[in-house]
Amino acid sequence: MFKKLIEESTAKSPWLFHINSGSCNGCDIELVAVLTPRYDVERLGFKLAGSPRQADIVVVTGPVTRQSLDRVLSAISQVPEPRCIVTMGSCPQSGNVFKGSYSVCAPLSKYVHVDVDIAGCAPKPEAIIDGLVKATEILKEKRGQM
Amino acid sequence: MIQFNYIAAFFLICLGFYTIVTKYNLVKTVIGMSVMDYGVNLLIISVGYTPGGTAPVFTAGELTRASYFVDPVPQALTLTSIVIGACVTAMSMSLVVRLHESYGTLDTREIRRLRG
C-alpha cells in the first residue's frame, strides 16, 4: 500500500531544480512565467527547489558551454534517485545558433541520459508544462522500478 | 596622635591604588602593590596599638594587667601579611622578568594581546 502511495505521490509532487548552462535567459524567464498566477504549475505540485539534493526534476537550459559542463554534470549527479532530466529550449538539445562554437558542448545527451526534451526557442509555457508533466510520469515509472 | 596612623595607612593604600592605576611601567605597578601592602600593614599595627603598651612577649609574673600589652593578634596578622606581601612581590617580579623577555617592553599599554 505504501509503495503505491509513494508512487502516486511521486507523480504529484515533483520539485524542480533549474540549471542555467550559459543560456540567454529567454528560457529561464519562461520557466519562471510558468510559476506565475496565469499558469501556476504549483497546482500540479511543482515547486522550485533551491538545492539539487531536494530535487526530482533537473531542468537544464542553455547550450552547455565548456565552462559549465563540469558544473552541470556534478550538480546533476547530486540529485537523489529517482530523478528525471529535462532539457529546455533548443540550445541543450542541439546547440541552436551556437552550434559549432569551440566553447559549446551541446547536446547534453552526449554526457548524460536525458528524459524529456522541450523544444522551442524559447518554448511556450504550455509546452513547458506539458514537458514537465511527461517528466512526472517518467519519474513515477522510475520510482516503480526502484 | 593615633589618628595620624590611620590617615597614613589609608593614604598609603590610596597611593598604591594610584600608582597601579596611573603608572604604565610594570615595575612601578609592582611597587604600587607593595606600597598598598605596607599601608595595610600599618593599619593592622595601628589597630593593635595601645598607648604605652609593651611588646606582647610572655614574661611570667612581672606584668599584672593585660592592658600593658599591645594586642598580640594584629602583630601575628602583620607577620603573615608581610610574608604574603613578600611573596606577591617575588611572584610579580618574576612575571615581569618573563614578560620583558617575551614582549620586549615593560609598558602596560603594549602588553595587551588579550583584550575584547
Next chain:
Amino acid sequence: MNLTNMMDYHHYPIYAVMVLFLGAFLVAAGGARHSKNPDNPAGARAWIALCATGLSLLFLVLLVKPVMLGGETIAYWMGMRGIAGGYAIGIALEVDALSLFFALLIATAVFVSAIYSIRYMVHDECVPQYYVLYCLLAGGVLGLVLSGDVFNMFVMVEILTFAAVALTAFRTKVYGALEAAFKYLVVGCMGSTAILTGVILLYAQYHTLNLAQLASLIPGSMNDATKLAFAFLYIGFSTKAFIVPFHPLAADAHGAAPASISVLISGVLTKSGIYAIIRLTWFLFQTMELGSMQFMLVFVGSASMFVCVTMALAQHDFKRLLAYHSISQIGYVLTAVGLSSALGVSAGLYHAMNHTLFKGLLFLAAGAVLHETGTTDLGRLGGLSKKMPHTTVLFLIGAFSISGIPPFNGFASKWMIYQATYQRAVETNNIGFLLATVIALVTSTLTLASFVKVTQSVFFGQLPAEYENVKEVPFGMRLAMGILAALCVLTGLFPNTVTSVLTEPAARAVASVGEYISAMGFKSALPTPELSFAHVGVWAPIKWLLLLCIALLALTIASLAGKYDRVSAPQEEKTDTKYQLFYGGERSVYSQVGGGDLFWGFKHNWRHYFDFMHNLHSGVVNDYALWAVIALALAIVYMMIAL
C-alpha cells in the same frame, strides 16, 4: 589519641584540607625530575596528587550524612583551643550544610580534573611542580570554604590566588599566558588587600576574627567602620568570584591556563568567591533583609549575566568564550542568591553546582581539542566530530546543559531561578526582579547561540586538511569528561533528589544564622525561620524523557519500516561528485562557516554595543585596576547610604 577517636567524623573537615596540603608537600618532596614514562612524566607524584584529591573527596562525602541529612553543624577548634573569656582565641573550622555543599563541589571538580591532568599534562615541562601548585590551589579553596575564621579565609584566599596565578602562567609559551597571570595578580592582589583591610577593620571594632562571633556581634552595632569593612570585603571577594567588573581577568586567566586549571578557576575559584559573598551578606552582616542589598546583588548578577554572555558571543577563542560564559553563569547564581528567598537560594546553589559540572566538562572538552590539535582558535578548527566522536558527544552534553536544554541539569536550575525571580517580583511588586527574569531568559538563549557557534566552528562543519591525522584523546581524559557528563545528566534528571539532599539543606543553613552562631558556642537569639521551597512551575524530567523515548522509538520503528535506512553513503568512491557537498556545481573546496562568520544579523544590530564593549575591555592592566578602584569607591558610597 586512639584510632576510633581519630576517625570521629568531626575531624574529617580538617583531614580533607590537610590531605591536600600534605599531598602538595609530598609531591614537592619527590623532586622536580621527570620520570622516564612518556605517558606520565610526573610518575608516582601524579598518583600522590590524585590520591590526595580522592581522599579529600572521600572525607567530605562521608560528612554528607551527619551534616546534610542530620542537619548538624560541625564546629572544630584547632588544637582544642576554643573560647576564653567570651572571645574566640583559637582557629576554628565550622562546617554547616552551606560549607559542605561548596566543599563537595570543589572536591569533585578537583578530583575529576586530577584524573584528567595525568594524561593531559604529558607534553609540558615541569609537570611535578604542576601537581604541587594543583594541590595547593585545591587545598586553598577547600580551606576557604571550611574555615570558621575570617583571617584564615584571607590566608586561604592568598594561597589560592598564588597557586592560580602561577598555574595561569604555567604554560609560559602559550599566547598571552604571562600577561593574563600578571593582570590577574595585580587585580587579585588589590582584592586581597581589600579583604585584609576589611578583616582588620572588623577586628578593630569587635576584637575577634571568628565568623560566628562576628555574626553574633555585628548586626546590632553597625557603624561607619563596619560598613566600610563590608564594602572592602565585598569588593575583595568579588575579585575572587570575577563578577562584573572583574570579568576580563577571568577571561584572560581561564583562556591562558591549562584546561585542567581552567576547570578549577572557573568551577572552583569563582564558587569560593560566591561562597564568601553569601557568608558576608547572610551571616556576618545579615543584611539580606534589606531591599537595597537585594538590589545590589541582583543588579550585579544580572549585569554579569548579560555583559558576559554578549562578550562571549564576540569571542573567537574556544576557552576565552567559555571563560566569559562562566561569569555569565555566576551571574545567575548571584542573582538567585540575591533574591533572598528560600527558593532563590536553593536555585542559586543548584545552579552553582551545575555550573561546576558543565563548565568543567566544557573546559575539559576544550582541553581535549587543544591537546590534539594544538589550537583553540575557532576560526581554524572544524569538523572534529569525525575524528573525536566521544569528545563531541561529551561536549554536546555540556553545551546542552549550559544552554538550559531540557532535560539536562542547566535547565532544571535555570528554570528554578526564573520562577524564584518572578515569584519574588510578584511578592514584592517590584518590577526590577521581573527585569532580572527577562534578562535571565534572554541570556539563556544567547548562551545557546554561542554554543551553537562553538559546535559549528569546532566539531561540525568541515575538517581542515592539517587536522587529518587528529586522534581521539586517551581514555583517562575521556573518563574524566565522562564522569562530569554523567553527573550533568543525573542531576538534570533527578532535580528533586538533588534539591532535597543537597541544595535545600544548604539553603536552610543559609537562613538559619542562629544555629551557625550557637554551634560555635556563642549566644544567639536569632530564630530558625520556617522556609518554604514551594514553586509555581511543574517539570517532571523523567516522565518527559519517558515520553520522548516512546515517541522516538515509535518514530524510529516507523522510519525503519519506511526504509529510512535506505541511505546511500559513500564507501570507497570519495571522489564521486555525488557525495561531495553542493557548491552550486563547483568542485568541492574547503569552506568552513564558523567563528566570527556566524550571527551577523544579531551582531549587526548590536554593533555599537559590541564596538563599545570591545574598546572598553582594552587589555591594559591599568584600566582593569581603575575599574577595581571605581567599584570599591562605588561600593563604599553605596554601603554608607544603603545600610
Next chain:
Amino acid sequence: MTVFLTGLQYLGYILIFPGFLFCFFCGLLLTGIDRKLVARMQKRVGPPLLQPFYDFFKLCGKETIVPAAASRTTFLVAPLVGFAALVVVQLFIPICGFSAFTGMADIIVILYLLLIPALAAILGASASGSPYAGVGLSREMVTVIACELPLVLVLLAVAKAVGSALGTGLCFSVSEIARYQVENGSLITRPSMIPAALAFALIIPGETGSHPFDTAEAETEICEGMHAEYSGAPLAIFKLTHAVKLLTVTSLFVALFLGGIGTGIAAVDGVIVFALCVIVTALFVSFVHAVTARLKIEQVFKYYWTVVSGLALVSLVLAWYGL
C-alpha cells in the same frame, strides 16, 4: 489489568491523539490549507489541499544521500529527535479543557522544549558540513533569539494575568491557564491581553520559519540553507516537523488566548481547536505570507526586538497593574 489499560490509554495519547497521528494529519493539513490560502490570495489556483502529504510520501521514497563530509550519525538522527520532541510538546498543550499529560511541564518548559526542534535542525545542518547550511543555521539561530524575547514577555504577561485573577500571584501551568479560561472565558477578552495576543500572533510566522521570516531557508539565495544537503526521508521528517510546528505554535496560541471555546467533549473540542488554528493560520501566517516580501535577517531581528517586544511589554505592564 487497570495498569495495562492505563498504559494503553497513554500509549493511545502518544500515538494517536493528541500525539503522532493527530500531529501528522493536522499539521500537514494545516500546511496544505496555508499553501492553498496563499495561492488563492495571490490569485493562483494553488496546490491541492493534500499537497504536503504528497510531498512527504514522495520524499520518503527518495534516495537519502549522506555527503562524505557530513557526520553521519548526527546528520541522520537530528531530524528524528527534533520531531519526537515536538510531538511531546504537542502532548502538553491542552485542547480546551482536556490535556493528556498534566503536571509535567509549564509554560517556561514548553518555551524551552520548543527550542529543541530548532536546535535539532541546527545541529543536523551543522553536521552536514555545507557552507550554505552554515549560513542557514546562523540565520536560524538569530531568528530564534529574535523570537525569544517577545515570547518570554508574552508568557510572563499571561502568567501574571492568570495568576492575579486566580489570586495565587503567578500561574505557570498551562493546564491551569486552560481551566481558568474554561471557567472565566477566553483571555483575549481582557484588555491587558490583547497586545500580548497580537505579539504572539506576530511571533507565529517567525517561530515556524514562515514567510517573510524564512531567511534561514531562503531557497533563492542560500540553496535551502539548513536543509541544503538533506534529501529523502530525513528531509521528509524535517518538512513534517516544519508543518507540525505550525500546528503546535498555533494551538499554543489558541490554548493561551482563545481557550474556553469548547464543549467539554474531547473529540469535538479537537475539531474546534483545529478550526481555531486554521483561522489563526489564515490571519497571521497565510495573509502575512501573501502580502510581504522576505526580510533580511537583521531586519527580522530588529522587528522582533522593537515592535513585537514593545507590544508584549505593554501587555506585561498592563497585566502587572491588574488590568
